[in-house]
Amino acid sequence: MKFLKIFCLFILLFTASNLIGDISTKYVFLFIGDGMSISGEFATSLYLYGTDKKLIWNSFPVKFFSTTWSLTSINKSNPDGYDTSSAGLLPYPYYSTELADNYFKNTPPTDSSASATAMSTGYKIQNGVVCIDNNGKSLQNIFDILNKKNIYNTCLITTTLFYSATPASFSSHNISRNNYKEIAEEILSVTKPEIIIGCNEYFYLNDFVKQNGYYIADSIDIKNTLPFYTTDKKIFVTLSNYSVPQPKKMKNNPGFSYKDNALSFSDIVTFATIKLLEKKKPFLAVIEQSDIDSANHDNDYHSMVGSVYELHDAVNSLIKLIQSNQTDMNWQNTLVIVTADHATGMLRFNENLAKGQLPHKMIFAGKNLLKIDRTVKYKSKNHTNELVGLYAIGAGSELFNKYIGLTHKNSQIIDNTDIFKVLKEVTTK
Numbered sequence: 551m552k553f554l555k556i557f558c559l560f561i562l563l564f565t566a567s568n569l570i571g572d573i574s575t576k577y578v579f580l581f582i583g584d585g586m587s588i589s590g591e592f593a594t595s596l597y598l599y600g601t602d603k604k605l606i607w608n609s610f611p612v613k614f615f616s617t618t619w620s621l622t623s624i625n626k627s628n629p630d631g632y633d634t635s636s637a638g639l640l641p642y643p644y645y646s647t648e649l650a651d652n653y654f655k656n657t658p659p660t661d662s663s664a665s666a667t668a669m670s671t672g673y674k675i676q677n678g679v680v681c682i683d684n685n686g687k688s689l690q691n692i693f694d695i696l697n698k699k700n701i702y703n704t705c706l707i708t709t710t711l712f713y714s715a716t717p718a719s720f721s722s723h724n725i726s727r728n729n730y731k732e733i734a735e736e737i738l739s740v741t742k743p744e745i746i747i748g749c750n751e752y753f754y755l756n757d758f759v760k761q762n763g764y765y766i767a768d769s770i771d772i773k774n775t776l777p778f779y780t781t782d783k784k785i786f787v788t789l790s791n792y793s794v795p796q797p798k799k800m801k802n803n804p805g806f807s808y809k810d811n812a813l814s815f816s817d818i819v820t821f822a823t824i825k826l827l828e829k830k831k832p833f834l835a836v837i838e839q840s841d842i843d844s845a846n847h848d849n850d851y852h853s854m855v856g857s858v859y860e861l862h863d864a865v866n867s868l869i870k871l872i873q874s875n876q877t878d879m880n881w882q883n884t885l886v887i888v889t890a891d892h893a894t895g896m897l898r899f900n901e902n903l904a905k906g907q908l909p910h911k912m913i914f915a916g917k918n919l920l921k922i923d924r925t926v927k928y929k930s931k932n933h934t935n936e937l938v939g940l941y942a943i944g945a946g947s948e949l950f951n952k953y954i955g956l957t958h959k960n961s962q963i964i965d966n967t968d969i970f971k972v973l974k975e976v977t978t979k
């Protein structure tokens with residue numbers, strides 16, 4: 551009898567390990583720089599290294615450009631979403647014409663919910679909507695698919711509200727991205743990602759979080775007690791001590807100043823990665839650095855460089871962790887994707903900035919502009935449909951190759967809906 555029990559246990563363990571063993575891509579990270587344009591990436595690379603294309607993802611083997619347009623962008627003069635005859639096959643600064651700039655200024659841009667829904671469901675939808683199509687039909691997103699299969703854990707990280715458009719589009723369905731309470735409740739009680747880290751302005755939700763089986767903590771604890779807390783419970787961390795560091799203006803000597811006791815984005819991502827690995831289950835982590843977008847809306851070059859640096863720093867720390875051999879992660883079982891949901895601000899360079907160099911902040915006296923720097927200029931305070939970067943490394947990253955040039959011949963362009971196809975293929979094959 552005892553032998554039979556041991557035999558059954560052996561069969562059970564063997565089957566379970568085989569289930570996991572069949573999965574070649576166990577760990578998937580999708581990093582999204584909200585509003586991160588290619589020119590913003592150039593700016594940050596110039597500040598850090600004095601030359602462009604030196605951010606960590608520039609060294610990834612898979613490097614393409616992605617469209618971001620939504621159904622809201624479609625009209626009579628723009629029937630295809632992205633018109634290469636006006637916009638070009640490459641984004642600024644690789645391609646720069648007045649025609650392209652005017653095209654982007656005059657074409658309705660996507661918002662974060664439409665572009666994140668394209669990445670999470672494979673469908674283009676209207677702006678302002680979360681995972682619902684034009685006929686009011688709810689669209690299955692990648693978290694829904696993974697929840698049904700119950701092989702992968704899911705994780706949501708954002709530097710803004712956890713129920714805001716980008717994380718919401720991976721974990722809820724709503725006719726409006728502004729129905730925050732409904733979205734938050736769906737995330738916590740229906741989708742239930744294994745780990746959630748983000749801001750929360752609805753304090754009543756704290757009880758709701760606990761009722762739905764989460765261990766709840768404040769991000770102040772990430773540096774103190776939380777790393778030692780091991781639990782089978784899901785984890786909800788309210789982000790309270792994160793703010794974008796400011797770059798220091800020192801020629802040839804780039805650096806950032808963090809507020810006292812502030813976390814870096816890298817601290818947050820590393821914490822979540824370690825907690826996810828402790829759960830000994832494959833996972834998909836969707837990780838948004840949202841402050842890039844707000845900095846670009848404000849045409850604030852300094853904060854934009856600070857927030858793109860944060861994303862670069864977090865991805866860099868993750869790559870080091872993968873290559874350290876201290877965890878189960880390696881390039882045969884881990885996929886890292888970095889992209890943006892759309893570009894914001896139309897940053898343009900009048901001259902190249904040197905390492906550590908920053909434009910002056912604009913100084914106003916009332917409405918009078920006292921100081922302006924002409925090394926750079928912004929042509930918009932809004933989103934644009936400019937192509938954004940798509941970078942990938944690791945297990946399954948080669949799958950992006952098959953989507954190249956399908957929507958735009960002889961180009962290096964993929965569609966943002968292709969990101970869903972790759973996420974689905976690596977997690978369900």
Ligand SMILES: [Zn+2]
Pocket residue numbers: 585843844847894933
């Ligand atoms: Zn925005």
